[in-house]
Amino acid sequence: MAATAMSTDGFSFFSFSIDAVAMAWLGLFGGVCAFAVVSALAFLRQSRKTSMALRKLGRQNAGLNLSLDRLETILNTDEQRVIVWTGNGETPQIWGVLPEESGVPKAPSRLLAFGSWLTSRYAADLERNLDKLFTSGEAFCCTLKTSLGSYVEAAGRTTGGAVVLRLRDLTGERRMQAELAARNARISGELHMLHALLNAMPAPAWQSDAEGTLIWANRAYAQAVDAPDTATTVREAMDFMDATGRTAMERDRNEDGCFRARLPLVAAGERRVFDVTDVSANVGSAGLAIDISELEQVRKELNRAQEFHGRTLDQLATAVAIYGSDRRLQFYNAAYRQLWDLEPGFLEAKPEDGAILDALRTARKIPEQVDYRVWRKNMLEAYQSLEARESWWHLPDGRTLRVIANPNPHGGVTYIYENVTEQLDLESRYNALTRVQGETLDNLSEAVAVFGSDGRLRLWNPAFGRIWGLREEQLETVPHINQVVDSCALVEDERVAWEELVSNVTGLLDNRTQAVGRMERHDGAVLDYATVPLPDGGTLVTFVDVTDSVNVERALLEKNEALEEADQLKNAFIQHVSYELRSPLTNIIGFAQLLTNPKFGDLSVKQDEYANYILTSSSALLAIINDILDLATIDAGIMELEAAEVDVAATVAAAAEGLKDRLEDARISLNTHVPDDIGTIVADEKRLRQVLFNLIANAIRYSEENGVVDVSCNRGDDEVVFEVKDHGLGIPAEILSQVFNRFVGHDAGNKRQGAGLGLSIVKSFVELHGGHVDIDSSEGNGTTVICTFPARPKATGTLAAE
Secondary structure, rough: OOOEEEHHHEEEEEOOOOOEEEEHHHHHHHEEEEEEEHHHHHHHHHHHHHHHHHHHHHHHHHHHHHHHHHHHHHHHHHHEEEEEOOOOOOOOEOOOOHHHHHHOOOOOHHHHHHHHOOOOOHHHHHHHHHHHHHHHOOEEEEEEEEEEEEEEEEEEEEEEEEEEEEEEEHHHHHHHHHHHHHHHHHHHHHHHEEEEEEEOOOOEEEEEEOOOOOEOOOOEEEEHOOOOOOHHHHHOOOOOOOOHHHHHHHOOOOOOOOOEEEEEEEEEEEEEEEEEEEEEOOOEEEEEEEOOOOHHHHHHHHHHHHHHHHHHHHHHOOOEEEEEEOOOOEEOHHHHHHHHHHOHHHHOOOOOHHHHHHHHHHOOOOOOOHHHHHHHHHHHHHHHHHOEEEEEEOOOOEEEEEEEEOOOOOOOEEEEEOOOOOHHHHHHHHHHHHHHHHHHHHHOOEEEEEEEOOEEEEOHHHHHHHOOOOOHHHHHHEHHHHHHHHHOOOHHHHHHHHHHHHHHHHOOOOOOEEEEEEEEEEOOOOOEEEEEOOOOEEEEEEEEHHHHHHHHHHHHHHHHHHHHHHHHHHHHHHHHHHHHHHHHHHHHHHHEEEEEHHHHHHHHHHHHHHHHHHHHHHHHHHHHHHHHHHHHHHHHOOEEEOOOOHHHHHHHHHHHHOOOOHHHHOOOEEEOOOOOOHHHHHHHHHHHHHHHHHHHHHHHHHHOOOOOOOEEEEEEOEEEEEEEEEEOOOOOOHHOOOOOOOOOOOOOOOOOOOOOOOHHHHHHHHHOOEEEEEEEEEOOOOEEEEEEEOOOOOOOOEEOOO
């Protein structure tokens, strides 16, 4: 059976065939219709209720909006800012306003940046309290200080899942209370920090109330009074000051109630020195005692050191002046006072640096300057300098000073005036001497080389390279001495000599000495070398080409040997001839004396004259032979002097008496000048008389007719001086140095020249006695011979010839 569906006004109806199934569908349709009718009626009823509720809610919403507006108006009119965080991540809502002078900004973005308008400490406190409020709901109320210095009250709490922060400006009494609370907190913190600081200090510190009762002390105070802790110290009122200190404290306070003094006190069982400072006010007093025992000891040592340094500086030749930070003279040494020759009173007044410069300029003692003011300003800039400054002063009196201005780190300047005049002069002369020596070394024919302590060549002259054939480029490489040896030693003999030089240059002996030697080279050249150790560890080596002198020396040695042999032959011949002539001469003299003796018969005048000639000539010849024999004896070293006490005056008289006839024949006057107290002398009387005889005879020979010969004798400390002077022709200068040689004489005018042995005999006998002979003569002014004898020779008795 077919069924057809229909729709009318939203309802669906089904048509069924009239059967049992249709009846079921009909019943169902009726039920649905009934339900729809009931639902429509319920809907209409509910719509009426909803409309009434909406109208009621509208009226309530309007009332709430009105209340909200009124609340916002109230919040905005009250001087506060309210910030609400709802917790859903939305931007917090902000209500209310605060005046600008409160320091709270109007802009929300800047308001929420607490660090921009609060001080750093209070901004950190607010952030910390908000964190606690958000995390644990812990409410807070605190006072904040803005960057403008005003105070704001901040209260935070949670309500209905929201976080509320209220900011209120504190005015009037509340502001005063906030300020007092902040001030109290600050003062409490400062007092706590001060107590902590004083507790950490090693100096005793204390605090008393207005009645003088101890209310606080630090740990150092407790240790000083031997208390276990500070609480015990306060509880038992243990006083650090003794009775004398307390009396001085009450007596010596100034008008501000402050007491300062240096007192000896007992601390921890030891007596020490403290700098005590105690301040009293109407609320009480507080004190601090600083232990300066070590400081006092250091100060005393410093004073002693300063006194010692002052005495030391006074001994210096360098002038030193010390100026303080106020530019006044604090110290000067004796050298400074002598350098500038300033009045002591002026220096003791501690003048300023500039005043001293002005005084020196007025006295024309400092260098003349084109612009003195600029120069003076530059000098005084040393007080602002960080490093020492050096300048050179060329004084008007020719001296040169090296002036060092050394700034003191604590202020002031120390001036050092070093007189470098002599140093500069020495340096100039040293440089000139160095150049002269350099030129001298370069132009020496002697080869010079200096080897350092490491054996390397340090200095040489051109002759060194030339004598050894070394090129300049070889020497400039500073070769070692072993390299020089390899280049110079060509044969074994040369190498042996060089090895000795190497040992002297590179040896490590503690006491190095000079060494000399001779080297014969392969080319026939002969070199004398010498090594001289230098103070710096180096060695000076010199080479001298002595080839020519060695050849001459060898020739001279050969000639000298020949001359010595000839001299020995001459001496032997003279001795032989003298002995051989002496015997016949004695016979001639004897027979001549017999002929002139009247006992043996008379002679004619002519015969008598000839016999006297024979006798005179024979006697002169005998004297010459005796002199020759004496000289030969002296040369042989066998002459002996018979020493004894000799009367000086009698010996002079005897020598003059022996020449009496010769004086009369020559018509010459003999003047003797012998003091009466001349005394005696230890000598060989015969040889002393022979010396005087020869001197007077020599003076007679060279004196003019009617001349005068002076003989004088004087006694010194330990010597006797004989002086024989003639006024004759004198001795030419070219002969004067040879008069003591044998067989040397000079022209005696029209008189016969002697054999030239008299002065030689005199010199020999005087030197045998330990004396010496001097001669003074000039041509035309006579001659003076001075013989000096020791009054008592070192050995008495027989004096052997040396």
